[in-house]
Amino acid sequence: MKTQERGAAGAGRAPALTAPGGDRLPSAPRERKPALAALAVLLVLLGALGATVLVMRAGDRVEAIALTERVPRGQPVPDSAIKSVMVAEDSDIQYVRWEQRGLLKKYRAAADLVDGSVLVGSMLTKDKGIEAGKAVVGLSLKSGQYPPRLEEGDTVSAYRVGRQTTSGGSDEPGDGGDAGDGGSRGGNPAIAEGARVQSVNKGSDDSVASSGNLPVSVVVDKSDVPELTSAASNGEVSLVLDSDTGS
DSSP states (O other): OHHHHHHHHHTTTTOOOOOOOOOOOOOOOOOOOOOHHHHHHHHHHHHHHOOOOOOOHHEEEEEEEESSSOOOTTTTGGGGGGEEEEEEETTTSOOOGGGGGGGGGOOSSSSSSEEEEBBBBGGOOOOOOTTTTTTEEEEEEEESSTTTOTTTEEEEEEEEESSEOOOOOOOOOOOOOOTTTTTTGGOOOOOEEEEEEEEEEEOHHHHHHHOOOOEEEHHHHEGGGHHHHHHHTTTEEEEETTTOOOO
């Protein structure tokens, strides 16, 4: 009786599925999501690209022109006064590029330019003229008739030296002083005040020593030209730095 019951119970069960050799059949693979994987990879790539662009922008440099010496207002920028520097590119700053250095001879300093300045367009002008009411006078000065460190762009006053006017009105040789006291020991007033030194042709120390004279050009009021040129022709001009000069 028990044997029959066991047989009947066994008949109600489904036989277990087995693969040949007694192994179980492989289970169904898990469902993968390739879209999410692709999105993750894309995000990583975008992040890396953004970081690269930021680094590249921060590292953008342009080759610009910087000054190695002072250039007075109204003077051209000589080749000897420039050097190449790398600066951060900025669309709001109009740097004068190093490849544009050949164009500098067409321009002049719009203001006094100091050593170390990086040139931008607003520092230069094509205006080569002299201000209305002004004139340029050339001088040939001996030692003692100019300050030792006279530079282009300095503001000076010119005095007559070498002669003094007596109370009787006749000119007599006299000690008009030197550049240290403005030639005022003879009581001579300034021939020109507030003059600007346009150029100082120092050349070399040897050339100045051999000639004994220093060529200097100054910008003065036209009203001062007659007396200044008369004194200059006789070698009777002394230049004195004004107290407000920047040198």
